[in-house]
Amino acid sequence: MTPEELEQIGETERAAQSQFTQGVNVCVAAGCLSCESQAVKDSLDQEVAKRGKKDRCQVKGVGCMGLCSEGPLVSTSNGVLYKKVTAADGAAIVDSLDGQPVKQLVCATDVPFFQRQKKIVLENSGNIDPDRIEDYIAANGYSALIKALTEMSPREVTDEVTKSGLRGRGGAGYPTGLKWSTVSKSVGTQKYVICNADEGDPGAFMDRSVLESDPHRVLEGMLIGGYAVGASEAYIYVRAEYPLAIKRLRNAIRQAERMGLLGANICGTRFSFRIDVRLGAGAFVCGEETALIASVEGRRGTPRPRPPYPAMEGLFGQPTLINNVETFANIAPIIRNGGDWYASIGTEKSKGTKVFALAGRVENTGLVEVPMGISLREMVFEIGGGIPEGRKFKAVQTGGPSGGCLPSECLDMPVDYESLAKAGSIMGSGGMIVMDESSCMVDVAKYFMDFCMTESCGKCIPCRVGTYQMHRILTAIGNMTATAQDLKLLQELCDLLKHTSLCGLGQSAPNPVVSTLKSFAEEYRAHIEDHKCPAGVCGVEQPVGETV
Amino acid sequence: MASYVAKPTPPNQDKRWKLVDATMRRQGQQARGLIETLHTVQEAFGYLDGQALRYVAMSLRVPLSRAFGVATFYHFFTLKPAGEHTCVICMGTACYIKGAPQLLDAVQKDLGIRPGETTADKKVSLLTARCLGSCGLAPAVVYDQGVAGKVGTSAIREHLKKWTGA
Numbered sequence: 001m002t003p004e005e006l007e008q009i010g011e012t013e014r015a016a017q018s019q020f021t022q023g024v025n026v027c028v029a030a031g032c033l034s035c036e037s038q039a040v041k042d043s044l045d046q047e048v049a050k051r052g053k054k055d056r057c058q059v060k061g062v063g064c065m066g067l068c069s070e071g072p073l074v075s076t077s078n079g080v081l082y083k084k085v086t087a088a089d090g091a092a093i094v095d096s097l098d099g100q101p102v103k104q105l106v107c108a109t110d111v112p113f114f115q116r117q118k119k120i121v122l123e124n125s126g127n128i129d130p131d132r133i134e135d136y137i138a139a140n141g142y143s144a145l146i147k148a149l150t151e152m153s154p155r156e157v158t159d160e161v162t163k164s165g166l167r168g169r170g171g172a173g174y175p176t177g178l179k180w181s182t183v184s185k186s187v188g189t190q191k192y193v194i195c196n197a198d199e200g201d202p203g204a205f206m207d208r209s210v211l212e213s214d215p216h217r218v219l220e221g222m223l224i225g226g227y228a229v230g231a232s233e234a235y236i237y238v239r240a241e242y243p244l245a246i247k248r249l250r251n252a253i254r255q256a257e258r259m260g261l262l263g264a265n266i267c268g269t270r271f272s273f274r275i276d277v278r279l280g281a282g283a284f285v286c287g288e289e290t291a292l293i294a295s296v297e298g299r300r301g302t303p304r305p306r307p308p309y310p311a312m313e314g315l316f317g318q319p320t321l322i323n324n325v326e327t328f329a330n331i332a333p334i335i336r337n338g339g340d341w342y343a344s345i346g347t348e349k350s351k352g353t354k355v356f357a358l359a360g361r362v363e364n365t366g367l368v369e370v371p372m373g374i375s376l377r378e379m380v381f382e383i384g385g386g387i388p389e390g391r392k393f394k395a396v397q398t399g400g401p402s403g404g405c406l407p408s409e410c411l412d413m414p415v416d417y418e419s420l421a422k423a424g425s426i427m428g429s430g431g432m433i434v435m436d437e438s439s440c441m442v443d444v445a446k447y448f449m450d451f452c453m454t455e456s457c458g459k460c461i462p463c464r465v466g467t468y469q470m471h472r473i474l475t476a477i478g479n480m481t482a483t484a485q486d487l488k489l490l491q492e493l494c495d496l497l498k499h500t501s502l503c504g505l506g507q508s509a510p511n512p513v514v515s516t517l518k519s520f521a522e523e524y525r526a527h528i529e530d531h532k533c534p535a536g537v538c539g540v541e542q543p544v545g546e547t548v
Numbered sequence: 549m550a551s552y553v554a555k556p557t558p559p560n561q562d563k564r565w566k567l568v569d570a571t572m573r574r575q576g577q578q579a580r581g582l583i584e585t586l587h588t589v590q591e592a593f594g595y596l597d598g599q600a601l602r603y604v605a606m607s608l609r610v611p612l613s614r615a616f617g618v619a620t621f622y623h624f625f626t627l628k629p630a631g632e633h634t635c636v637i638c639m640g641t642a643c644y645i646k647g648a649p650q651l652l653d654a655v656q657k658d659l660g661i662r663p664g665e666t667t668a669d670k671k672v673s674l675l676t677a678r679c680l681g682s683c684g685l686a687p688a689v690v691y692d693q694g695v696a697g698k699v700g701t702s703a704i705r706e707h708l709k710k711w712t713g714a
Binding site for chain 2: 030031033034035067068069071199200201202203204205208209240241242278279280281282283284295296297298299300301357359360361365366367397400431433435438439444447448451455457
């Protein structure tokens, strides 16, 4: 594959697509598929064929369009978005291409949910067919790889990423450029690249959506990363719970290999690169990088102390670059448009955009990509459309089991790494769960502690025993049997776990408790002193120490 | 001198062992392929039993304790055969605050089993999931292979009735 050949493929594909004067895109990502969008697509196909428009009108299965709660979503070439489409609506939608939109199905796109977004990672989602590499190439795909390979040295690629100010999107926010330059400077006989797609946080589904909607984008980012650090082998570690993402990813790898974009001597250069898929097996701790490496090596996913960091000694003892799916998905646009362009978006310390999975008690649930620094209020009340059924907002939970609950006082805070950390939560991978007054914060803290307790790998004692103890106290509080002494012990345990656990799981496990104790101390007090649950959730007698 | 260890033969004539062998070959018969191989076994047979673990451990030359350790460490692997149908209730945060615990309670009461168990007639297995990533459709339930979103208590009862024939 030479740059000219790639250009040629793109041209041919664009020419083929321009033959179609009309088009209908149907979302076939997991969210809409579970609302039977495949039947919608089949029905549209039939209707188009019935009208003899097959050569003029294209029906395409595309990735996520964001507003998952209103699925299945269908968009047409005359710029109309339809929601909650059923197979029976196929005929009406095909007819509407030459006339007026189907009124009862129209989904307004001039609302903040769509207007406030800025799409970089998701720019192709909902526009291209994730199963066809040609479609990706026609949308400027793999041009960043060619640019890096033919016009830039590995050093220049790393510098460009450093200049962009991109930080790890997996949650911790480590500067990506710095990580890349560390790995490239490390010495080893063989270097590896690993893409962390073990999206274990409950309530987060950004990585799943990216992999299902635009798998080639991630592969391209990994290829560029491999070139920059001098690696030739890569693994992408995906949760086994995401069968569709795995299928599309494997298909994408096969296509890229066939086109010579993966394999030996890519684009006639000396750069060779191989990507293999590794399946996770349902262990949350494998999102931690050293545990993930152990799992790729075929062992139990238990973390080990750092340093040495994976950048020096990682997979099979060799220097290893580990980045998250979203981080890799940001690379191609940075190389294409330059680091300065990316750095112009976002806040001073958090650059670019972030994809959030908005879920819970909000009107609009789904996937949104917004510039860093947007306020929580805008996220929940403008993009999210507020709380349904006229209820009152209570808290927003970010960062999954490692994050915290932010109360209404934090609503005007900008969303970036530093502000969230200061408020006692973390950016995390991007799950954002909104809770209203019907949620009890003690119950929520107990839920997360139950999660951490079950997912603790058992290697270090503070985490293994501490999470169990904390869960027991929280259960007692929920059962109205706890005393003030228990609360004090709970606070001590928070401190102990944070400072003595081996890996991020144990260190951050107290976060949900700490943040709710800080902002919702009144609820804890009501449970302990008045034996009442203000939200009316707790009180059902549950055996102490029981795992659900 | 390298000691020669005969390649173990599959426990029985079942054709599905060919799939397992193919996966191990692809991984270069190395210990690092353990998890991938167990995935293949579970996909082919539905669960991991003692003889499968023994065969895989021998073929990849890892101690049986390590194969068993891996198989029990990861939630995805199961050592017991599943029922005819499986019902997975998502217990992710979004589903949790939108009523997944009530769904679980209803199913537990109806079927008389707890998560991870199978009904006595081997018809239905009840499982819970950490997060299916279908948070936009909370609460979500997986009936066999199909994900259903915004499930209510009556909907899940209805669906289970079809399976149990009650």
